Structures are given as structure tokens and as C-alpha cells.
Amino acid sequence: MTAIRKHPLVAFFVLTYVIGWGFLPFGSFGAFAPLVAALVVVPIAQGRAGLAELGRRLVRWRVRWWWWVLAIGVPLAVHLVAAGLGDPSPIRSVAWGDVLLVLLIRLVDPTDGPLGEEPGWRGFALPGMQARLSPLAATAVLAVVVTVWHLPLVFLEGGDHRSTLAGMIIGTVGVTFWYSWLFDRTGGSVLLCIVAHAVEGAIQDDTVLYFTVWLLLAVVLVVADRRRWLGRAPAAATTSLPGVGVLR
Numbered sequence: 384m385t386a387i388r389k390h391p392l393v394a395f396f397v398l399t400y401v402i403g404w405g406f407l408p409f410g411s412f413g414a415f416a417p418l419v420a421a422l423v424v425v426p427i428a429q430g431r432a433g434l435a436e437l438g439r440r441l442v443r444w445r446v447r448w449w450w451w452v453l454a455i456g457v458p459l460a461v462h463l464v465a466a467g468l469g470d471p472s473p474i475r476s477v478a479w480g481d482v483l484l485v486l487l488i489r490l491v492d493p494t495d496g497p498l499g500e501e502p503g504w505r506g507f508a509l510p511g512m513q514a515r516l517s518p519l520a521a522t523a524v525l526a527v528v529v530t531v532w533h534l535p536l537v538f539l540e541g542g543d544h545r546s547t548l549a550g551m552i553i554g555t556v557g558v559t560f561w562y563s564w565l566f567d568r569t570g571g572s573v574l575l576c577i578v579a580h581a582v583e584g585a586i587q588d589d590t591v592l593y594f595t596v597w598l599l600l601a602v603v604l605v606v607a608d609r610r611r612w613l614g615r616a617p618a619a620a621t622t623s624l625p626g627v628g629v630l631r
Contacts, residue, residue, distance in 0.1 A: 384427055391428035392511050395420050396528055399503060407535055415494045416532075417503025425507060429622075436622065440506050443572040454565060454575045458583035461600060465593040472588045482585045489581040497580035504529060504559075505566045506573040513616040518567055519605065521616075526559040540589075547589060554594030558583065560601035564608065571620035 387394040395417075403416035413419075425433040459474075466472040489495050504525065512521035533555050537547045562576045569575045605612050615621075 387424055387427045391424050392508060394428070395424045395503065395508060398423060400532060403532055404535060407539075410539065412536055412539060414496050415499035417500045417508075418493060418498065421503040421507040433622075437502065437506050437573075440510075440571050440573040441502060441577075442574060443570065444574055446569045446572055446575065450565070450569050450572075450575055451578075454579040455582050457561070457600070458579060461583075461596050462586055462588060462593070465588065465590070465596045468592060468596070470588065470590050470592040472586070472590070472593060474586055474588070477586055486581050486585040489584060490577065496584060497577045501562070501573050501576045501580055505562055505576045509563060509566060510571065510616075510620055510622040513567075514621045517613050518563060518616045519612040522560055522563040522612075525563070526556045529559050530555040550589055550591045550594040553591065553598045557594065557597030557599075557601040560604060561597065564604045567611070567616050567620045570617055 398420035399416045401416075402419055403413040406413045421437065425437055429436070462472055462474040466474050489497050491498065493499050508528075509521060509525060512524060516524070530552055533551060534548070537551050540547060558580075562579065565579055566572065566576050
């Protein structure tokens with residue numbers, strides 16, 4: 384308990400890895416680990432105030448309407464761009480009724496990526512890191528942590544491991560920057576990140592080309608908005624609670 388209070392971010396990352404990877408011997412993966420880790424660490428390290436702050440981020444829906452359009456439209460646009468570049472994406476012949484059903488399930492399923500990951504990565508870890516680091520530095524560190532955490536999925540899914548591994552690394556880094564940008568630009572809305580994450584995964588596309596488009600989008604976001612990336616994150620996207628700092 385004392386260690387968690389002194390080093391909440393380290394405790395969160397360790398617990399996320401332990402829970403997520405703890406299912407590997409059984410041929411599975413704990414995608415809900417970041418959510419569980421946050422729900423364990425936050426009340427111990429930050430008490431009720433921390434839980435209240437996390438809760439506000441989870442239900443922060445009152446943002447400009449165009450952020451909702453971007454949260455839904457950008458992932459779809461990435462699919463379309465990849466398909467236009469020659470990616471054999473399922474978006475060419477997708478059954479939109481099935482996509483909508485998958486999207487709705489992903490929005491409410493805590494064992495899946497959107498609801499299982501975003502409250503931890505964006506709701507807890509990113510604000511704590513941005514309290515001491517620039518958004519660019521915090522996101523770069525988080526991208527490494529999130530990417531390594533996802534790597535076992537490559538070997539669970541089978542197939543061409545080298546190709547899948549390359550796509551996993553490129554894509555995870557790219558979407559991490561996208562989610563951070565969306566989170567900061569919406570004043571710390573985890574809800575918008577959950578929606579964007581759910582839309583991104585509602586259409587399965589694991590090709591390297593598709594993931595490369597995400598990485599290129601991340602580069603565009605950093606270059607076009609570099610002052611914000613190198614400055615301070617908005618107050619709502621950081622935490623002023625005690626006990627939270629860079630990997631403390």
C-alpha cells in the first residue's frame with residue numbers, strides 16, 4: 384500500500400502488465416488490465432478525489448460537436464485511405480449492420496480494448512505523466528509502454544509473426560499519439576477516446592499499410608500542432624492530486 388502511494392504510476396504499469404500477461408499461459412490476454420489497475424491504484428494513491436476525477440473524465444461528453452465527428456470520422460477515414468492505397472481492407476465489402484453491432488458492444492464491454500484500456504492509459508497514466516512532462520514526451524513514453532504490453536497478441540493470433548509484429552508496433556505508436564491528441568484537445572475526455580477506440584476496432588484490418596497510415600497521421604498531428612505538443616497540457620488533462628509524478 385505504501386509503495387503504491389509513493390509510486391502510483393509505476394504501480395499502475397506493473398499491475399497492468401501482470402494482469403494483462405497473466406492470462407498468456409491460458410492462451411488469452413487481459414485486455415481489461417489497465418481498467419482494473421486504475422481502479423486498484425487510484426483509490427489507494429489518490430482516494431475519493433482521484434476516483435471522482437477519473438469518473439469526470441469518463442463521462443466528459445460536453446465538448447464541441449466537431450470533436451465527436453473527429454472521434455468517429457478519423458478512424459473511418461484511416462480505413463478508407465488505406466483501402467485507397469491498395470490495402471485489401473474489409474471496408475470495401477463490410478456489412479455495416481455488423482460493424483454497428485460490434486461498435487455498440489465494444490462501447491460497453493469492459494473486457495474489450497476501448498473500455499478496458501482507455502480509463503487506465505488516458506484516464507490515469509497520461510494525466511499523471513503530463514503533470515511533469517510535455518504532451519509529446521509523455522505520449523512517447525506511454526507509446527512504448529502500451530506497445531510492449533500489446534506485443535504478446537502477435538503470437539497469440541498466429542500467422543506471419545514478422546509482418547504482424549511490424550504492424551503492431553507501427554499502429555500502436557500511431558494510435559497512441561492520436562488518442563493523446565484527442566484527449567488533450569477535448570479537455571481530458573476519456574469518453575471521446577473510448578468512442579474513437581471502439582470505432583477503430585469495429586472494422587478489423589491488421590495490414591502493415593493500414594497501421595502505417597495511423598503512424599503518418601500521428602506525424603501530421605505532431606507537426607501541425609507542435610506548439611501544443613511541446614508546451615503544457617491543458618489543466619483538465621493533467622492531475623493536481625498529490626502523489627502523482629513521472630514514474631514516481
